[in-house]
Amino acid sequence: MKTVERARVKRIVSLGRNLFRLDLHSPQIAGQAWPASFVMARTSEATAPLLCRPFSVYQTTSEGELQILFRVVGQGTANLSRLRPDDEISLTGPLGNGFDLGARKEFILIAGGVGVAPVFMAAKQIVRNGGTRITVMAGAATGEELEPLTAGFAPLGIDCELATDDGSLGHHGLVTDLLKQRLADVSPQRTGILCCGPAPMMAAVAGICEQAGIWCQVSLETMMACGVSACLGCTVAGRGNGKKYLHVCKDGPVFMAGEIEWKTLLT
Amino acid sequence: MENAPDLKTAIAGMTLRNPVMTASGTFGYGEEFAELTNLHRLGAIVTKGISLAPRPGNPPPRVVETASGLLNAIGLENVGVQAFIDAKLPFLKNCGTRVIANILGDRVEEYGELCAILSGVEGVDAIEVNISCPNVKQGGIAFGTDPEAVAAVTKTCKKNSKLPIIIKLSPNVTDITVTARAAEEAGADAISLINTITAMAIDAEKRRPRLANVIGGLSGPAIKPVALRMVWQAAAAVRIPVIGIGGIMTADDALEFIIAGAAAVQVGTASFVNPRAAEEIAAGISAYLERHGLDSVAALRGSLRL
Ligand SMILES: Cc1cc2nc3c(=O)[nH]c(=O)nc-3n(C[C@H](O)[C@H](O)[C@H](O)COP(=O)(O)OP(=O)(O)OC[C@H]3O[C@@H](n4cnc5c(N)ncnc54)[C@H](O)[C@@H]3O)c2cc1C
Ligand SMILES: Cc1cc2nc3c(=O)[nH]c(=O)nc-3n(C[C@H](O)[C@H](O)[C@H](O)COP(=O)(O)O)c2cc1C
Ligand code: FES
Numbered sequence: 001m002k003t004v005e006r007a008r009v010k011r012i013v014s015l016g017r018n019l020f021r022l023d024l025h026s027p028q029i030a031g032q033a034w035p036a037s038f039v040m041a042r043t044s045e046a047t048a049p050l051l052c053r054p055f056s057v058y059q060t061t062s063e064g065e066l067q068i069l070f071r072v073v074g075q076g077t078a079n080l081s082r083l084r085p086d087d088e089i090s091l092t093g094p095l096g097n098g099f100d101l102g103a104r105k106e107f108i109l110i111a112g113g114v115g116v117a118p119v120f121m122a123a124k125q126i127v128r129n130g131g132t133r134i135t136v137m138a139g140a141a142t143g144e145e146l147e148p149l150t151a152g153f154a155p156l157g158i159d160c161e162l163a164t165d166d167g168s169l170g171h172h173g174l175v176t177d178l179l180k181q182r183l184a185d186v187s188p189q190r191t192g193i194l195c196c197g198p199a200p201m202m203a204a205v206a207g208i209c210e211q212a213g214i215w216c217q218v219s220l221e222t223m224m225a226c227g228v229s230a231c232l233g234c235t236v237a238g239r240g241n242g243k244k245y246l247h248v249c250k251d252g253p254v255f256m257a258g259e260i261e262w263k264t265l266l267t
Numbered sequence: 268m269e270n271a272p273d274l275k276t277a278i279a280g281m282t283l284r285n286p287v288m289t290a291s292g293t294f295g296y297g298e299e300f301a302e303l304t305n306l307h308r309l310g311a312i313v314t315k316g317i318s319l320a321p322r323p324g325n326p327p328p329r330v331v332e333t334a335s336g337l338l339n340a341i342g343l344e345n346v347g348v349q350a351f352i353d354a355k356l357p358f359l360k361n362c363g364t365r366v367i368a369n370i371l372g373d374r375v376e377e378y379g380e381l382c383a384i385l386s387g388v389e390g391v392d393a394i395e396v397n398i399s400c401p402n403v404k405q406g407g408i409a410f411g412t413d414p415e416a417v418a419a420v421t422k423t424c425k426k427n428s429k430l431p432i433i434i435k436l437s438p439n440v441t442d443i444t445v446t447a448r449a450a451e452e453a454g455a456d457a458i459s460l461i462n463t464i465t466a467m468a469i470d471a472e473k474r475r476p477r478l479a480n481v482i483g484g485l486s487g488p489a490i491k492p493v494a495l496r497m498v499w500q501a502a503a504a505v506r507i508p509v510i511g512i513g514g515i516m517t518a519d520d521a522l523e524f525i526i527a528g529a530a531a532v533q534v535g536t537a538s539f540v541n542p543r544a545a546e547e548i549a550a551g552i553s554a555y556l557e558r559h560g561l562d563s564v565a566a567l568r569g570s571l572r573l
Contacts, residue, residue: 001302004542042540047335047488047516051539092303092542225330225337226539228303230295232315232344233330244323245344264326 002095002228003028009087010065015148018072019114020081027064029093033057035101035122036196036219036254039068039093040227043076053077054224054249056196057094058117059124059152069117069149095227096253099217101126104192106133108182110175110205112197113140116149118219119196127156136160137178139201143169176204188213195219195257199265206257216257220265222248237261272556273563274549276310276531278508279431279456281392283310283365283531286564287521287549290512290535291316291369291395291435292341296355297362303542307363308549313533314355316371316397319380321347331468331477336489337536338468340480343371348381352388360390367433371397378420382428394430396420399437399462411437411462414449421453433510436460436501443497444504451505459510459533460501461494487536488514495527502528502569516544518551528569
């Protein structure tokens with residue numbers, strides 16, 4: 001059940017330039033969150049920024065802690081970066097659907113930048129469920145950025161294949177190069193892909209999976225005014241015989257890659 | 268409480284628990300907010316706009332934030348009247364508050380048909396008629412800006428329905444008193460205003476409009492002073508009740524509209540920012556009345572000291 005909760009800041013951790021982890025005491029929402037669920041956070045009590053901002057749940061603890069990872073891209077996220085311990089913010093959540101973690105025996109998890117948040121939560125859940133093999137492929141602009149984003153996987157016993165735009169860590173190039181190199185070993189019957197990152201990356205992964213016949217789910221981002229399926233603003237174009245428009249906050253944020261008309265998401 | 272002020276509000280032949288309703292298109296069909304706020308503490312829920320046939324709405328992006336405002340071009344996406352009755356109304360019937368169905372059409376006859384259909388089902392307490400949404404190319408715009416069209420739609424709605432008819436005016440006119448009077452003279456039971464103000468936003472880097480539809484409707488705190496002025500003018504021009512809408516975020520905002528002459532208010536964009544906004548505003552109005560020794564909302568209405 002979704003709730004509005006006053007969340008108290010426990011700590012805010014700088015993970016590098018413009019990149020933060022915010023740890024909140026938010027027991028009601030943390031107690032219910034699932035992989036790829038998201039929260040709407042009010043970043044100001046004033047009228048600018050006006051609307052709440054959506055963030056994926058990164059991690060929760062049994063003590064009621066809820067963590068998000070965020071990159072500062074505008075006023076709302078800049079406000080969040082200035083929060084200090086014991087400050088309070090309004091959160092609504094958990095919202096949206098989630099990754100289907102029971103669909104396959106083996107998963108390749110693909111993350112770009114802060115898109116690692118829902119992917120990490122999925123990895124933790126898969127490990128907890130047991131019996132499923134996981135490979136993580138993660139990319140970012142630089143190693144300085146990618147390193148802290150992927151540090152959580154090793155303690156789970158999960159190896160990461162890394163790619164950076166500048167070649168400072170792992171493969172020099174795109175995370176989709178890593179996927180292409182692996183394709184020969186991937187069994188479409190056993191393996192599924194879960195993916196979150198920038199739209200061009202997800203579109204490329206979707207294209208590769210479609211060609212190779214691999215089951216693939218993506219977690220999308222669009223502009224959201226409400227997060228609770230009231231404004232009908234968070235639309236993406238659907239594809240084929242499916243619905244003309246899909247609503248990311250209600251039908252998503254997770255979709256089968258084949259449901260999305262990727263061309264319109266990229267323009 | 269012994270001396271708790273009476274928030275009951277009589278409007279267009281209905282009695283509301285309090286004068287605070289949710290605005291169309293900002294509260295879904297009520298169910299979306301059931302877990303987040305106490306629906307039975309609202310004066311009424313106004314539904315998302317309903318048309319005869321389902322509408323898919325505009326291509327994305329459909330929303331963008333502007334300075335203290337929200338610009339939208341949803342394009343009146345809705346499930347259509349039949350799905351509303353089958354899938355949405357059963358919840359609303361039992362939600363513990365009044366239900367006002369907001370309707371839209373692109374022909375006068377469509378408004379009439381919708382009124383006839385909605386009058387024949389149980390669970391709808393009143394109809395609010397959107398004659399003003401600026402988003403759809405062949406949509407409401409022509410009705411809301413032309414007093415003759417306003418009158419024609421109002422008459423058709425009245426003829427086809429026994430329910431109270433609230434005409435929701437467009438702010439995209441030179442003189443709001445003209446369309447307000449046109450609605451009153453044609454038999455409207457109440458008017459509500461304002462709908463969103465036609466507006467646009469541009470990404471200078473890309474030299475592209477921020478909305479796929481180019482033009483959208485502005486809502487939120489940015490439009491409140493304009494809305495307040497129009498409600499003040501309309502309330503002075505007509506005798507039927509006026510429902511004030513536009514940028515109401517707090518109880519103080521709502522009180523300003525009531526002091527300007529509104530009999531009731533609607534809370535829109537604020538519900539996105541705080542899902543409990545409408546409920547909290549109703550409580551805030553009650554606290555204000557108590558603090559000022561007023562025993563009802565009616566005692567405050569139109570009490571602006573000039
Ligand atoms: C379901 C979902 C989950 C998300 N999870 C995370 C997360 O875990 N970590 C994180 O850092 N970000 C996440 N985002 C994106 C985040 O919501 C935006 O970065 C944030 O709203 C920007 O707010 P701002 O005020 O700082 O920037 P603004 O000034 O609002 O915008 C700055 C730039 O970011 C773009 N932008 C704004 N809002 C969004 C949005 N909702 N989606 C995509 N782009 C946007 C704008 O077009 C603009 O170019 C998520 C978005 C969604 C929809
Ligand atoms: C996303 C969105 C959708 C809306 N949809 C409708 C609608 O379907 N019918 C209607 O009459 N008004 C619609 N409106 C207008 C609101 O009901 C209200 O008149 C307007 O937003 C001004 O109030 P506010 O500033 O409190 O939001 C919509 C507004 C928004 C923001
Ligand atoms: S964000 Fe409002 S409907 Fe999805």
